[in-house]
Amino acid sequence: xxxxxxxxxxxxxxxxxxxxxxxxxxxxxxxxxxxxxxxxxxxxxxxxxxxxxxxxxxxxxxxxxxxxxxxxxxxxxxxxxxxxxxxxxxxxxxxxxxxxxxxxxxxxxxxxxxxxxxxxxxxxxxxxxxxxxxxxxxxxxxxxxxxxxxxxxxxxxxxxxxxxxxxxxxxxxxxxxxxxxxxxxxxxxxxxxxxxxxxxxxxxxxxxxxxxxxxxxxxxxxxxxxxxxxxxxxxxxxxxxxxxxxxxxxxxxxxxxxxxxxxxxxxxxxxxxxxxxxxxxxxxxxxxxxxxxxxxx
Amino acid sequence: xxxxxxxxxxxxxxxxxxxxxxxxxxxxxxxxxxxxxxxxxxxxxxxxxxxxxxxxxxxxxxxxxxxxxxxxxxxxxxxxxxxxxxxxxxxxxxxxxxxxxxxxxxxxxxxxxxxxxxxxxxxxxxxxxxxxxxxxxxxxxxxxxxxxxxxxxxxxxxxxxxxxxxxxxxxxxxxxxxxxxxxxxxxxxxxxxxxxxxxxxxxxxxxxxxxxxxxxxxxxxxxxxxxxxxxxxxxxxxxxxxxxxxxxxxxxxxxxxxxxxxxxxxxxxxxxxxxxxxxxxxxxxxxxxxxxxxxxx
Numbered sequence: 001x002x003x004x005x006x007x008x009x010x011x012x013x014x015x016x017x018x019x020x021x022x023x024x025x026x027x028x029x030x031x032x033x034x035x036x037x038x039x040x041x042x043x044x045x046x047x048x049x050x051x052x053x054x055x056x057x058x059x060x061x062x063x064x065x066x067x068x069x070x071x072x073x074x075x076x077x078x079x080x081x082x083x084x085x086x087x088x089x090x091x092x093x094x095x096x097x098x099x100x101x102x103x104x105x106x107x108x109x110x111x112x113x114x115x116x117x118x119x120x121x122x123x124x125x126x127x128x129x130x131x132x133x134x135x136x137x138x139x140x141x142x143x144x145x146x147x148x149x150x151x152x153x154x155x156x157x158x159x160x161x162x163x164x165x166x167x168x169x170x171x172x173x174x175x176x177x178x179x180x181x182x183x184x185x186x187x188x189x190x191x192x193x194x195x196x197x198x199x200x201x202x203x204x205x206x207x208x209x210x211x212x213x214x215x216x217x218x219x220x221x222x223x224x225x226x227x228x229x230x231x232x233x234x235x236x237x238x239x240x241x242x243x244x245x246x247x248x249x250x251x252x253x254x255x256x257x258x259x260x261x262x263x264x265x266x267x268x269x270x271x272x273x274x275x276x277x278x279x280x281x282x283x284x285x286x287x288x289x290x291x292x293x294x295x296x297x
Numbered sequence: 298x299x300x301x302x303x304x305x306x307x308x309x310x311x312x313x314x315x316x317x318x319x320x321x322x323x324x325x326x327x328x329x330x331x332x333x334x335x336x337x338x339x340x341x342x343x344x345x346x347x348x349x350x351x352x353x354x355x356x357x358x359x360x361x362x363x364x365x366x367x368x369x370x371x372x373x374x375x376x377x378x379x380x381x382x383x384x385x386x387x388x389x390x391x392x393x394x395x396x397x398x399x400x401x402x403x404x405x406x407x408x409x410x411x412x413x414x415x416x417x418x419x420x421x422x423x424x425x426x427x428x429x430x431x432x433x434x435x436x437x438x439x440x441x442x443x444x445x446x447x448x449x450x451x452x453x454x455x456x457x458x459x460x461x462x463x464x465x466x467x468x469x470x471x472x473x474x475x476x477x478x479x480x481x482x483x484x485x486x487x488x489x490x491x492x493x494x495x496x497x498x499x500x501x502x503x504x505x506x507x508x509x510x511x512x513x514x515x516x517x518x519x520x521x522x523x524x525x526x527x528x529x530x531x532x533x534x535x536x537x538x539x540x541x542x543x544x545x546x547x548x549x550x551x552x553x554x555x556x557x558x559x560x561x562x563x564x565x566x567x568x569x570x571x572x573x574x575x576x577x578x579x580x581x582x583x584x585x586x587x588x589x590x591x592x593x594x
Contacts, residue, residue, distance in 0.1 A: 016498045024509055025548065119496025126495070129453065132434035134427040139434065147494070156426070160495050164461045164532050196532055197444070198423070198457050199416025201313045202523040212321055223520040226499040235461050235493055237534075251322065 013227040014106050014284040018115035020075025020082060027073050027145040036073065036081035037062065043074070043084045043117065045124050046092050046099040050084075050117040053097030057113040060095070072123040072146030074116060084120030086128065102230060106284045122230035123147075126160045129232075134158070165234045166205045167193040169290045170216055172243040176266065176294060178280070179214060179250065179258040187279045189259065191287040193236075206239050214258055215249040218242055224293065227286040238286045240294065266295040310524040311403050311581040315412035317372025317379060324370050324442040333370065333378035334359065340371070340381045340414065342421050343389050343396040347381075347414040350394030354410040357392070369420040369443030371413060381417030383425065399527065403581045419527035420444075423457045426529075431455070462531045463502045464490040466587045467513055469540040473563065473591060475577070476511060476547065476555040484576045486556065488584040490533075503536050511555055512546040515539055521590065524583040535583045537591065563592040 026032045041059035044051040044066075051058040059082065070086040087093045102121050106114045123146050130149060133140050138153035149158040169191045170177040178189040194209035196202060203221045210216050218241035227236040250258050259278075261269075269280045270292055281287040323329045338356035341348040341363075348355040356379065367383040384390045399418050403411045420443050427446060430437050435450035446455045466488045467474040475486040491506035493499060500518045507513050515538035524533040547555050556575075558566075566577045567589055578584040 013498070015496065016501065018496050018501065022494065022505065024505075025550070115496065122495035130431040132429060132431050134429050134431045134455075137429035137434040137436065158431075159460075159492070161458060162461055162493050162495055163456075164459055195456070196459050197319065198419035198459055198527070198530060199312065199315050199412065199525045200532075201310070201525060202532065202534070204313065204315065208319065208321075228496050228498060230495070233495060235497075235499065237499070253322070 015118040040081040049099035164196040168239040312415040337378040346396035465536040
């Protein structure tokens, strides 16, 4: 096996490591779910932002004024049922704490809280944007604690989306290729990425995206780790791609620049030891771990 | 690394190995797409079945009576643009050949034809069931040759779904655990499988599904291969899971039975050398390859 095929990652990635028991078999039972809700704790969301208090997610007993909001079952933590509730309103509902954007919150929350909040965000955001049947246009109703929507008109069933995204680092010997997406904030270089399309394997999507974005030919592709990424509902599939040469040609549209970096350079930059205009991904992103695990091999 | 971590698969799986250039950068340009359609060849579908003639998919020049059908761009084969077209009607349109169910067709078509037909089926089937905006219920319009739908009312954009599914074989020493899904035809035992849910890594979904379906505890999880599976739109993520013991307890609902099989037994059954009531998956399924690659290691 080629030398870039690292051991699978063991460290939990941000938004992974969710400790809840989703109770998939029970949550389809409305009476079971109602009993759980009675003793449940609820993570409030407002405009896709979880409520954070004292650098922890806020888990509160039910309040009557929340009636009618999108409410999803997250799972059991031991015997404690947890839910997420979407609160309406032009301004943040007056609760102790602050409704924080999910991404910055992920930098400060403990891993367990980030994973739970990410699950809640992905589910609530999907319900907010999927209230109608794509098959016939009728308003649908939530079922199974939020893991299904049913159409009362045509009978179609709809399930929360999870969109597989390949994210890959081309490597060759002591160097890896990083790209600056035109949409990135200035100076940020990262791994390449794109959605898997119908009819593709994961590996074929890796090859296609690298050909499209950097016109770089790669040989063996090696899966490394995955990460749920609730912006809005991706499953990041992190891979290494063995470059066949250093030749590349960026598309100039999606990718504005690309550069080969040595392992020493990557290690120094991830450690914050180089002060220049180039930035590498932050630790909440799987791209950071793709680079780090390879550079520290 | 544990001994079940096989080299990544090199053999192309059924529905993989699609040779087309999807021309992602160009297909968003309506005038480019119209020019391609002029010289294009079209694979007709009727009720999700591709037209098959002489054990090949039928690729035909445009016909006026197809106007108004869902038509998607598949890609370029060399310089030849290929499309898929959905034909309406209570009875099969009178064309040379036969509209065959996708699954049996996959047994007889060449790999290239199966991959192209699978891509077409996944896309057309998605458009057939996603004509309305899930955000507001308005009828949407197709864009980008079928890789996007746009809502004229609320402006939301929608992309074809690809649902990640984990499919995994628990292994321990010389044995693997196979299960009989209650929905399977009699005698079929296969790997375990389930949809990845929001907020899960691939590995966490593997653990959850094995806990739910067989109550079996597993250690290291190792990705092996992936496969597009257009029934209707899955991406199968094939894994091995290192069982911690032979203990298991089927759920009795989704899984009706499970058994440990030795490598010799698996090899003999896949080769058709054992004639009893137990059947293992056919070669078009990734489960077949998970078993075979492990048993032949």
